[in-house]
Amino acid sequence: MENKDHNQNHQSEDLPQVLLLKPTPVMAVLGEHQFSSNKYQFLKAWESPLPLCQFLTKYANSIQAILCSGAASVTDDLLQLLPSVRLVVAASAGTNHIDLMACCRRGISVTNAGNVFSDDGADAAVGLLFDILRKISAADRYVRQGLWVKKGDYALGSKKKTFVSYPFYSNICELAADSDALIICCALTDQTRHMINKEVLSALGKEGVIVNIGRGAIIDEKELVRCLVEGEIAGAGLDVFEKEPDIPKQLLELENVVLSPHNAVFTPESFLALSELVVGNLEAFFSNLPLLSPVMDE
Amino acid sequence: MESIGVLMTCPPNFPYLVEELEKRFTLYKLQNAPDKTHFINSHKNSIRAVVGNAGFGADAELIDQLPKLEIVSSFSVGLDKVDLPKCKEKRIRVTNTPDVLTNDVADLAIGLMLAVLRRLCESDRYVRSGKWKKGDYKLTTKFTGKSVGIIGLGRIGMAIATRAEAFSCPISYYARTEKPDVKYRYYPSVIELAANCQILVVACALTEETHHIVNREVMNALGPKGVLINIGRGPHVDEPELVSALLEGRLGGAGLDVFEDEPNVPEPLFGLENVVLLPHVGSGTVETRKAMADLVVGNLEAHFFKKPLLTPVV
Numbered sequence: 006m007e008n009k010d011h012n013q014n015h016q017s018e019d020l021p022q023v024l025l026l027k028p029t030p031v032m033a034v035l036g037e038h039q040f041s042s043n044k045y046q047f048l049k050a051w052e053s054p055l056p057l058c059q060f061l062t063k064y065a066n067s068i069q070a071i072l073c074s075g076a077a078s079v080t081d082d083l084l085q086l087l088p089s090v091r092l093v094v095a096a097s098a099g100t101n102h103i104d105l106m107a108c109c110r111r112g113i114s115v116t117n118a119g120n121v122f123s124d125d126g127a128d129a130a131v132g133l134l135f136d137i138l139r140k141i142s143a144a145d146r147y148v149r150q151g152l153w154v155k156k157g158d159y160a161l162g163s164k165k166k167t168f169v170s171y172p173f174y175s176n177i178c179e180l181a182a183d184s185d186a187l188i189i190c191c192a193l194t195d196q197t198r199h200m201i202n203k204e205v206l207s208a209l210g211k212e213g214v215i216v217n218i219g220r221g222a223i224i225d226e227k228e229l230v231r232c233l234v235e236g237e238i239a240g241a242g243l244d245v246f247e248k249e250p251d252i253p254k255q256l257l258e259l260e261n262v263v264l265s266p267h268n269a270v271f272t273p274e275s276f277l278a279l280s281e282l283v284v285g286n287l288e289a290f291f292s293n294l295p296l297l298s299p300v301m302d303e
Numbered sequence: 304m305e306s307i308g309v310l311m312t313c314p315p316n317f318p319y320l321v322e323e324l325e326k327r328f329t330l331y332k333l334q335n336a337p338d339k340t341h342f343i344n345s346h347k348n349s350i351r352a353v354v355g356n357a358g359f360g361a362d363a364e365l366i367d368q369l370p371k372l373e374i375v376s377s378f379s380v381g382l383d384k385v386d387l388p389k390c391k392e393k394r395i396r397v398t399n400t401p402d403v404l405t406n407d408v409a410d411l412a413i414g415l416m417l418a419v420l421r422r423l424c425e426s427d428r429y430v431r432s433g434k435w436k437k438g439d440y441k442l443t444t445k446f447t448g449k450s451v452g453i454i455g456l457g458r459i460g461m462a463i464a465t466r467a468e469a470f471s472c473p474i475s476y477y478a479r480t481e482k483p484d485v486k487y488r489y490y491p492s493v494i495e496l497a498a499n500c501q502i503l504v505v506a507c508a509l510t511e512e513t514h515h516i517v518n519r520e521v522m523n524a525l526g527p528k529g530v531l532i533n534i535g536r537g538p539h540v541d542e543p544e545l546v547s548a549l550l551e552g553r554l555g556g557a558g559l560d561v562f563e564d565e566p567n568v569p570e571p572l573f574g575l576e577n578v579v580l581l582p583h584v585g586s587g588t589v590e591t592r593k594a595m596a597d598l599v600v601g602n603l604e605a606h607f608f609k610k611p612l613l614t615p616v617v
Contacts, residue, residue: 264431
C-alpha cells in the first residue's frame with residue numbers, strides 16, 4: 006500500500022495529473038489504455054488507501070484536471086481542496102453534477118461529450134417513442150408469453166400526427182397541449198428541475214405520451230407515476246429516473262410504459278468517440294491549445 | 304343492398320368493419336360457422352362478394368364453391384391468399400388496401416430496427432426484473448449510419464427508405480428490375496444486397512417467385528453482424544433456416560412481424576435477446592384499420608353501384 010502511494014508520488018514529478026474520483030462507465034468498458042497519453046496521467050482516488058480528504062490534500066498541487074461522470078459530483082467544496090485544477094472534463098453530455106457557477110468563478114474550464122452522443126441519444130428517443138406508440142416491447146412480451154396463440158390478435162396501437170414544421174413554443178404547457186408526444190432532451194438545471202409537473206402533464210392529456218432521455222429530475226416522477234396509473238396520460242418511454250437504479254414499483258407493472266436502464270447512448274461507437282474526445286480535450290488543455298468541446302454558459 | 308351476400312373469410316374481429324358491412328349487406332361470417340362447407344353451400348347463391356385479410360382470402364377451391372362471386376375485397380395490401388389468376392380467369396374483381404397502411408408498416412420497420420439494434424425490449428425486461436440494481440446494461444450498437452438493404456422498392460419499401468435516410472443510413476435495394484429515377488444503389492440479386500448491407504428488410508409482395516427469397520445463403524451473406532427485418536410475409540423467409548442461423552450465430556439478429564404459420568412462432572426464438580417478435584401488427588393502428596375498412600366497404604359499394612373501383616388490382 007505504501008508502495009503504490011510512493012509510485013504515484015514518483016510519477017507526479019513527470020506528468021500532470023488528472024483526477025478520477027470514481028470510475029467512469031466509458032473507461033470501465035473500454036479500458037484505461039483507451040485514454041492514455043504522454044501528456045498526462047490519471048490519479049485514481051479509489052485506488053488509494055487514504056481517506057478522500059487526505060488523498061486530495063496530498064496531491065492538491067499536482068492535480069490540474071478532473072475527469073468525471075455522473076457518479077461523482079464536482080462541488081465547490083471539492084474545488085476548494087484542489088487549487089491547481091483548471092479543467093473539468095465531463096464524460097457525459099449532462100453537466101448537472103458539476104457546479105458550473107463555481108467553475109466559472111474559479112476560472113475553471115469545463116468540457117463535455119459535445120456531439121458524440123447526439124445520434125445515439127436521438128435514436129434512443131425515437132426508439133422509445135416508436136416502442137410506446139406501437140407497443141413494440143409489450144407486443145414482444147405478448148408473443149413470448151404464448152398469448153398470440155392463446156388469446157388471439159394483439160390490441161391495436163395508437164395515434165400518430167402528420168408532422169409539418171418545427172414551431173417554437175416559449176411556454177411548455179402550450180407545447181404539451183399541442184403535442185401528441187413530448188420528448189425531453191434538455192439539460193437538468195435549477196430552471197428545469199421538475200419542469201414537467203402536474204400542469205404540463207395535464208396539458209399533454211389522456212392521449213399524450215412522454216419520452217425522457219434527459220435526466221430523471223426534469224420530471225416530477227411521483228406526479229408522472231400517478232398520471233400513468235390513473236390514465237391521465239397515455240404512456241411514457243423513460244431512460245432516466247430520479248433515483249437510479251431504483252424505479253417506482255408501479256412503473257414496473259404498467260403495460261403502457263417502456264423502461265430502459267439509462268443506456269440511451271451506450272453503444273461502442275459512442276463510447277469510442279467519447280474516449281477520443283476526452284483524450285483530445287485533455288491533450289489540448291495540456292498543450293495550451295483550444296479545447297474541443299467547451300461547455301459555454303448560456 | 305341488404306340482399307347482397309358478402310362472405311367474410313377472416314375472423315370478424317374488427318367491430319368497425321363488421322358493422323359497416325352489416326349496415327349495407329348481408330354478412331356471412333365463415334369463421335363462426337361450425338361446419339364451413341355446409342355453411343358455404345347453404346348461402347352460395349346469395350354470396351356475391353368475399354372479404355378477406357392477410358391471413359384468410361379466397362383460394363381456388365372457395366372461388367369454385369361460389370358461383371355468384373363477383374368481387375373479392377381484401378382487408379390487406381398483400382394478396383398472396385387470393386388466387387389472382389383464377390379471379391382473372393373468372394372475371395372476378397379484386398381490391399386491396401394500398402397506401403393507407405404504408406406509413407404504419409414503414410414506421411414499424413424502423414421501430415423494429417431500433418428495437419433490435421438498441422435492444423429496447425431486452426432493456427425494458429432488464430429494468431423490470433430488477434437487474435439494473437445489480438449493474439449497468441451492456442453496450443448495444445448504433446443505428447444511425449448503418450447500411451439498409453431493402454427487398455422490394457414499392458410503396459412500403461420507398462417509405463422505409465425515406466425514413467432510414469433521416470437516420471443517415473445508406474440505402475440499397477433489390478427489385479425485379481432496376482428503378483430508373485431512384486437514387487439508391489441497386490443490386491441485381493438478393494445475395495449481393497445481403498452481402499452489402501447491415502440491415503436487410505423484406506418489403507416485397509409474396510408470390511411464387513419471392514417464396515423463401517431469404518434463404519440460408521442470403522442469411523449467411525448478411526452475416527453474424529447483420530439484422531433481418533421482416534414486415535412482409537412469413538413465407539418470404541425460410542423459417543427453420545432462420546431459427547438455426549440465429550441459434551448458431553450466423554445471423555446477428557432479427558425483427559419479425561410475420562411468420563410462416565401465424566400465430567405460431569418457433570419457440571427457440573423466445574429465449575433470444577437479439578430478436579424482437581411482434582404478432583403481425585404492421586398496420587395495427589386504430590386510424591389505419593379504420594381507413595382500410597373504409598376502403599373495403601368503399602370498393603364493394605363502388606362495384607355494386609357500378610362505379611369505378613377505388614383500389615382495384617384485378
